[in-house]
Amino acid sequence: MAKQKANLSRIQLADVGQEEDFEAARQKALKLGAVKVEIVDCKREFVEEMCFPAVQCNAIYENVYLLGTSLARPTICRAQIAVAQREGCFAVSHGCTGKGNDQIRFELGYYALQPSIKVIAPWRDPEFYKRFAGRNDLLDYAAQQGIPVSSTKAKPWSMDENLAHCSYEAGILEDPNTTPPEDMWKLTQDPKKAPDHPQDFTLYFEKGLPKKLVYDDNGSENTVTDPVDLFLACNAIARKNGVGRIDIVENRYIGLKSRGCYETPGLTCLRAAHMDLEGLVMDREVRALRDQFVTFNYAKILYNGMYFSPEREFLEDAIVSSQKRVNGAVRCRCYKGTFSVLGRWSDTEKLYDETESSMDTVVDFEPTDTSGFISVQAIRLKKYGKMKQEGGEDLVRPRRESYVKP
Amino acid sequence: MAKQKANLSRIQLADVGQEEDFEAARQKALKLGAVKVEIVDCKREFVEEMCFPAVQCNAIYENVYLLGTSLARPTICRAQIAVAQREGCFAVSHGCTGKGNDQIRFELGYYALQPSIKVIAPWRDPEFYKRFAGRNDLLDYAAQQGIPVSSTKAKPWSMDENLAHCSYEAGILEDPNTTPPEDMWKLTQDPKKAPDHPQDFTLYFEKGLPKKLVYDDNGSENTVTDPVDLFLACNAIARKNGVGRIDIVENRYIGLKSRGCYETPGLTCLRAAHMDLEGLVMDREVRALRDQFVTFNYAKILYNGMYFSPEREFLEDAIVSSQKRVNGAVRCRCYKGTFSVLGRWSDTEKLYDETESSMDTVVDFEPTDTSGFISVQAIRLKKYGKMKQEGGEDLVRPRRESYVKP
Amino acid sequence: MAKQKANLSRIQLADVGQEEDFEAARQKALKLGAVKVEIVDCKREFVEEMCFPAVQCNAIYENVYLLGTSLARPTICRAQIAVAQREGCFAVSHGCTGKGNDQIRFELGYYALQPSIKVIAPWRDPEFYKRFAGRNDLLDYAAQQGIPVSSTKAKPWSMDENLAHCSYEAGILEDPNTTPPEDMWKLTQDPKKAPDHPQDFTLYFEKGLPKKLVYDDNGSENTVTDPVDLFLACNAIARKNGVGRIDIVENRYIGLKSRGCYETPGLTCLRAAHMDLEGLVMDREVRALRDQFVTFNYAKILYNGMYFSPEREFLEDAIVSSQKRVNGAVRCRCYKGTFSVLGRWSDTEKLYDETESSMDTVVDFEPTDTSGFISVQAIRLKKYGKMKQEGGEDLVRPRRESYVKP
Amino acid sequence: MAKQKANLSRIQLADVGQEEDFEAARQKALKLGAVKVEIVDCKREFVEEMCFPAVQCNAIYENVYLLGTSLARPTICRAQIAVAQREGCFAVSHGCTGKGNDQIRFELGYYALQPSIKVIAPWRDPEFYKRFAGRNDLLDYAAQQGIPVSSTKAKPWSMDENLAHCSYEAGILEDPNTTPPEDMWKLTQDPKKAPDHPQDFTLYFEKGLPKKLVYDDNGSENTVTDPVDLFLACNAIARKNGVGRIDIVENRYIGLKSRGCYETPGLTCLRAAHMDLEGLVMDREVRALRDQFVTFNYAKILYNGMYFSPEREFLEDAIVSSQKRVNGAVRCRCYKGTFSVLGRWSDTEKLYDETESSMDTVVDFEPTDTSGFISVQAIRLKKYGKMKQEGGEDLVRPRRESYVKP
Structure with missing residues (x-):
């Protein structure tokens, strides 16, 4: 978050459950010139407001991804805007790249929560991204400047962790056929x-x-x-x-x-x-x-x-x-x-009734009822069958003989 | 399949990949009075026509069930109606109960394939189901009549097997809190x-x-x-x-x-x-x-x-x-x-392009473009935020404080 | 509604706004042997509970039908079951045919409102429907018995009216190419x-x-x-x-x-x-x-x-x-x-903001932002275009030349 | 379309059926400095490729709008890119504002058809839009320069016409409560x-x-x-x-x-x-x-x-x-x-069968079948009714008494 000048910047660290040395992070921020560092414990809000509704609706993206990162972003946005409002900041900032989802998630969150806020996104600022072409340039710069970073060339991927998950992407993972090394996984046992x-x-x-x-x-x-x-x-x-x-x-x-x-x-x-x-x-x-x-x-x-x-x-x-x-x-x-x-x-x-669904008992409805159920459902399908017969199409023969043959 | 009288019945056994002694089944059917027993190998059709399209669209029912039984039914229907047409049968039959899905799947299949067919469903015939109140009555009857059956009182559930799957239901499984015994599972290793x-x-x-x-x-x-x-x-x-x-x-x-x-x-x-x-x-x-x-x-x-x-x-x-x-x-x-x-x-x-999606390179579009993308997406959300502010609703505070509190 | 015997039947007439001589209807019912006739004014409930929610969600069936009959059925069901419960009836009845939607709407309503209720549906009772093959048989019977009916051979269709609509079907309308006669329409001016x-x-x-x-x-x-x-x-x-x-x-x-x-x-x-x-x-x-x-x-x-x-x-x-x-x-x-x-x-x-959507003013977002919006949306589509070019498919040429040519 | 320099610009006019004096438009373009003016008749493609598929799927946006403008854009894009490719242009241009849909439709079309194309959008170019704050400034400029324009201060709205439709927006129409003047409508009789x-x-x-x-x-x-x-x-x-x-x-x-x-x-x-x-x-x-x-x-x-x-x-x-x-x-x-x-x-x-759907005849299925159909459909709803009864909720009473009461 920026207030007037960069050297008056307030740093807000949202604790959404990541395993991080917050005190070291605080010292690092102060050392880099922040006038104030605030660590906000967002774990309860993250679990109750974000993770639990996701459980309630079985949220999943593209059949596989459980949205661990997506869920944390609104909580962090709230914490960040709350601090910005309290401190009277005119702008907020984030460190996301210009190609990912997170920049969008943060900024749309900021704008909805505080429509008048300004957003500073260094990775989309040409002055910045033209100087640092990528991760390695930044690691070099940090080394030169004595800024400690957790990401190293030995762990060639980027991570995002919170109470719900840890993500790994970029670096060697950009080849979709590279199996992640066993020591990459941080949270779960092999x-x-x-x-x-x-x-x-x-x-x-x-x-x-x-x-x-x-x-x-x-x-x-x-x-x-x-x-x-x-x-x-x-x-x-x-x-x-x-x-x-x-x-x-x-x-x-x-x-x-x-x-x-x-x-x-x-x-x-x-x-x-x-x-x-x-x-x-x-x-x-x-x-x-x-x-x-x-x-x-x-x-x-x-x-x-x-x-x-x-x-x-x-x-x-x-x-x-x-x-x-x-x-x-x-x-x-x-x-x-x-x-x-x-x-x-x-x-x-x-709703589940053991007796009723049992194949072995007859309760409340007669098996003959099902005959009627089927007859009525069959009305439309018999018409379909007749139509096919009249059109000379034989439904009894497999339809797609060429389907799986080479 | 029935032709005129029950004692002229033709039996069709569809081989959809179940592990079954088809020869024993044939002998049993002949012994019970069938005039003809035909075993139709449907495995290829089952795989190519049914299982592979299901793979193609990732078919799943209620997020969990892969439809193993549902997939086999159309193949069996086709084989059964093909034999019925060849043999000039006026009716077909199946042994499904009056409470399940399979009766519907078979009969809707029969009716679409041969709209004029008659269906004999003993389990929905009062004469039959009033005599045999459930599985145990039938097992007793089979024992009396010397009819060999695979289902026994020792395996208190019913099974349906084919190349794609094996299902288990009824019997002790009707209590949804009963964990299936380890020896129930037939196909897969523990x-x-x-x-x-x-x-x-x-x-x-x-x-x-x-x-x-x-x-x-x-x-x-x-x-x-x-x-x-x-x-x-x-x-x-x-x-x-x-x-x-x-x-x-x-x-x-x-x-x-x-x-x-x-x-x-x-x-x-x-x-x-x-x-x-x-x-x-x-x-x-x-x-x-x-x-x-x-x-x-x-x-x-x-x-x-x-x-x-x-x-x-x-x-x-x-x-x-x-x-x-x-x-x-x-x-x-x-x-x-x-x-x-x-x-x-x-x-x-x-569609996947390693270079392009890399966080480390800038190709084909400028990071600044994303600023515009976000600004435009934010138009609607800023209005939402302003509307909330004007209405006195503070989006920055968690919305559902009472949500998960007891 | 039946109570023990038919000659103890209670008749409930739901007033859902149809233009009907309710007093004449009452006399007719008493004359036919009803022990009690009750006319229930359901208009308010019909409008407030059924029609207004339909307006709220713009309800429409198959893009054209505004569900006038469907909306009235739940209101009538409620009134009928309420009377049945008050009078201690064990069964309710309706006069719908065995091929239409209304029998289903009434009966599913009855069963949900009073799961133990019995339903008497004469038109699905073989004794009844085998005696009266159709509308004309019934009109003849009514004439013989001196029962006054509004439907006549001169108006060869059936109608259902309520506050929301009037429907016409059957009879000469069964030919979908017969234009309804001008005097059929009852509610609206030509x-x-x-x-x-x-x-x-x-x-x-x-x-x-x-x-x-x-x-x-x-x-x-x-x-x-x-x-x-x-x-x-x-x-x-x-x-x-x-x-x-x-x-x-x-x-x-x-x-x-x-x-x-x-x-x-x-x-x-x-x-x-x-x-x-x-x-x-x-x-x-x-x-x-x-x-x-x-x-x-x-x-x-x-x-x-x-x-x-x-x-x-x-x-x-x-x-x-x-x-x-x-x-x-x-x-x-x-x-x-x-x-x-x-x-x-x-x-x-x-949400609508005249100034903002005006083509003539620039507020709150920069036109250049849209360039970024478009560039980002174009990422996926450019890939699509390149893929087509590489595959030798020329998107610039109309795709379906054979599409509408004879 | 631009080729190297603006004064080598090629103008392409797509005839998608608008009633326009194309010859006057050609003269105007040449007068303004175009080196080549091409009028492409796109009417057939527009009707066959765009309008007819829309008819086939009953296309409609937000329940009301028939997409007349949206349908023309892809046809114009194709014609424009075809000319650009033939003439070897490195860029194309359009005159859409920075707040509307058409800029997006044109540009996404260009990019898909020719991923390498450059787009010149004057209305999003600060040099341009800062000079001309809106429609009136442009009308003044045109008057000064002697450029004939069809839009006048007397017709204070903008129009887009093609074979399928004519649209009117902006100007006095920006007040959504202003009824359009009767003489605005160009195509249809009052x-x-x-x-x-x-x-x-x-x-x-x-x-x-x-x-x-x-x-x-x-x-x-x-x-x-x-x-x-x-x-x-x-x-x-x-x-x-x-x-x-x-x-x-x-x-x-x-x-x-x-x-x-x-x-x-x-x-x-x-x-x-x-x-x-x-x-x-x-x-x-x-x-x-x-x-x-x-x-x-x-x-x-x-x-x-x-x-x-x-x-x-x-x-x-x-x-x-x-x-x-x-x-x-x-x-x-x-x-x-x-x-x-x-x-x-x-x-x-x-599929429509007059005899079958008639209320007056019984064919192919028995009315009693419907009883079974309803009984089976009722299984789930009876459970719902019982659950409500057990929970003390009376479905027979209208649910939303407070719903429409003030």
Whole structure:
């Protein structure tokens, strides 16, 4: 954040759960000329406001990415603008490059939160980016100036960490066919080195929100209910058992493709358990509408930095409406990289009815009813079949003989 | 299939890859009075016509189920109606219960393929279902009559197997909180007993279809290209490494929820590898439209037994159109229940451009352009922010303080 | 509604605004043996609970039908079940045929409202429908028995009327190429005979709900605010000016196509005016999500009789969420069958900004920003263009030369 | 188009059907210093490639706008780039402002067609837009320089015309509550002055494409089949009868709202007739998928200038696939601003079956079947009803008492 002159700059460090030496960061900032350094603990807000709604709607981008970075950005924006407002800053700044998603996420956040704010983006300032052509130039400059940096030429990629995940991209990862080196992954155990015994635990949800985690801790049963503690405990289990690594080529908002590797240990488990519980307690049609419309778009909005927007409010109202009945618990297992479900139940919801769905009993409706159901569904399809017959097309023969033949 | 009288019944057995003693089945049918027993090898059609299009569009039902049973039904329908037409049968029959999805899938298939056909569904015939109240009654009857059955009281669930998967439901599984016994799973190795060394392999795709599998087989490199062989080899790798088990509560078409356990070894790998490749080679917008519209609906249509329908033709045309550029290869790993991607490349597609997406280089567009991009995207969001400010709503403060607090 | 025996039947007549001689209907029912006849005024509930939410989301089925009949059914179901519960009836009945939508709408409504209720549907009872093969048999029977009926052989179609609309189907209308006779239309003036001077009026909305109608009535300005009065006044204007007639072939829920003619005078104006106002005050992205998901599905759910369902509650929550800002007024005109908008404004909403969108002024963003916006959007499209060039496909030449050539 | 220096500029005028004195325009361009002026007749391509696919998918933006301008842009882009390539130009230019949609549509088109092209956009060049603050400054300059312009201070709005439509925006129209003056509308007759007798005509479609128009021309039956002639004849009928005027506030791609008035005479009729025919011949589910995904997105893509894109190719393949069965004819009427349908038929398609949908006959399925259909659909809804009862929520009472009460 800038106030009048650069040498009056205030530095805000958002603690969104990254494992970082904040005191060292503070000293470094002061040494570089900041007049004030503020470290804001955003962990609770990050978990409660960002991660939990993502769990509630099973947010996922392009079928794979759990949005760990995207989720942290709005929380950081809020903290940064709050400090800027308190300190009377006319501008804020960030260190994102000019090709990525994060610049967009930060700036759209700033502008929505404080429409009059100015943004200083050095990496898009020609004076700056013409001087430093890339990561290596910067590392050289830092070395010359005695500025300590965590990124080194020995770890040729960039990372972004928070309570929910750690991301790796750029550097050697830019070749999408390069397998990441085993020592790159920071948060999770290598599945091959994970414990030989599975770890089981139970997650309880109310209105789709994680409410309780019960797990065995060296023989004694542990119960966690505070959102941040629950998230951390879930992280610990998943990290130890190597759960939550992914590696994808994704489509950035600006239209470039990029390769990213991500570790999202606890969130992977919370999301999968939540989704499982929905099978037990959620109405089919509400779920289908939510899947097709809310989940898809909520993820897209987060990814593209549109969190502070009318459409996010609209979708979040829909999330809350969809989760009224998502109450129950899921018994889970982590083992050498795999998350699996062992069982689930709900004390309050009754949509699943063991007797009713049993093949062995006849209750409340007659099997003959299904004949009518099928006959009516068949009306349209019989017409289709007749139409094909009259047109000389034989549906009985496979349609696409040339389809998979070379 | 019935022809005039029951004692002239023709039995058709569709070989969709289930591990079954077909000769014993033939003898049993003849013994029970069938005048003709025909075993139709449908494996190739099943793989090429059903499984491969499902891979092409990443078909999945309710985020979890890979549709193994749903995919086999149309193939069996075709084989059954083909025999019925050849033999001049006026009716066909199936043994599905009156509460499940399969009765619908079979019958809608029959009616579309041969609109004039009659269907005999004993389990929906009161004379029949009033005599046999459930599975146990039937097992007793079979024992009395000396009819050999594979389902026993010792295996208290029902199974459906084919080349793509094996399903388990009913019986003790009807309690959604009962963890399946370890010896239930038939196809896949228990992840805990799977090999300690990962197995790596490479899958090649053309137009989204699996075209080649290369893997190491005890030191020698093996290459498979025939669709059925490729599918079987992929199955073998995944089965040995415990990949493809799921356990869900799903929503049946008739509106009941039911619990199902499924093993889908090879298809799990093929789908995940295909999806990964799409990240590298598919346009973002085509993918988003396909995900939201084709994948969702293709799965729903398959699940609900609407395969032979105008909408399936429509969606399948869209699948083909979407896959023109899905050419390339994915390096994969199976290990103790986990499938993961090690890398991917394409010799022909160029949407991913290492240089361009690199944070370290500036090509073809100026970083300053992104400033304009963001400014324009911000127009709408600044208005939103101003509107909130004028309305006295402080976006900087977390919105939902009551949201996760107890 | 039946109570024990048919001769103890209670008759409930729901007044949803149809122009009917309710007293005559009462006498007729008593004469036919009803022990009690109750006329329930449902007009307010029909307007407030059903028609106004439909206006709020611009509900429309298959792009043309405004759901006049579908909207009335839930209101009638509620009134009927309320009487049945008060009178302790074990069953309810309706007079719908076995091929239409209304039987489904009524019965799904009954079952959701009172899951234990029995339904008597004479037209699906073989004893009944085998005796009366169709409309003419029934008219003959009524004549024999001295039962007065409004439908006659002279008006060879069936009608359904309520405050929102009148529908016409069956009979001579079953030929989709038969133009309805001019004297069929009951509610609206023939556009050719409508007044030669347009009638103008102004509709005010709050949160998407119609709140006030101001119009000129023979020189004096009339203001209506009560929902039912507003709806009736809007109807009167539209009816007089021949607005709201449509003629379509639609797809019934059971899979048959049918031809229907509909008059929906006031609702046509309210919906169109509401939609116009949304252009002025609603965020683009919220509107797009609402259009694609809420409007489409709300209409489908209403049409298919799924009003009393979890998914309707879910969608209605989304409607309310989407309409927070839909406050303002629309100046409208009806003239010889056409509804048009003359102008609109909002005293509270500011998304439209005359100065800002003017081509003549430069405020808040620089035109050069748009260059960046376009450059970034072009990244993906340039790649597409290059790919086509490299593949030898010339985008500059029209793609589909054979497309429209004979 | 620029070649080296401005004084070597080539001018290309695309004739997309606007009523313009092309010869005067040529003289003016030469006088202003152009070295070459080329007038390219794009009418056929515009109709066949752009307007007819829009008819096939009923393209509409924000429920109202028929995309007349958006449709012309890709055709003009193609013509312009074709000339630029032939003449060896390094850059192209357009005269759009920096706040509208057209700059985006043109430039994204140029870049896709010729990724290496440079674009000169004077209205986004500070040197230019700082000198001319708006329309009036330019009119003054033109007057000073003796440059003849059609826009005058007497017609205080800007227009864009082509074969499909004429648009009006800016100037006095920027107040969304200003009713356009009657003499603004250029193409269509004022409905109040339109003929007192309706004009009827018949449109024939094959695969969703207009193939023949038959109409009465002063007593003799006229038949038109050539696409351009058909479009022009349809325009003539609609213009004479005042059909196709709209007035909306729409959301521009850059996030601003703007008010536009549009006349789209022929296209309004072609689209409405096509949509009507689809009711008769198109499968319900294909139509629903097409409506929700293809129509919505095709319109959005056109509006946002993404015509030359992978997603447009994808959607256009889906359009073609959806229209295989859209064969038949529609009898239409235009009268004083209203388009209406009098009837429709198809010689080849059989999905509509008069006998079958008749309420008076029983064929192919038993009315009792519908009981089963309803019973099965009711399973889920009965559960919903029971759940509400158990939760103490009375569905029989209107849900939203506070909903419309003040």
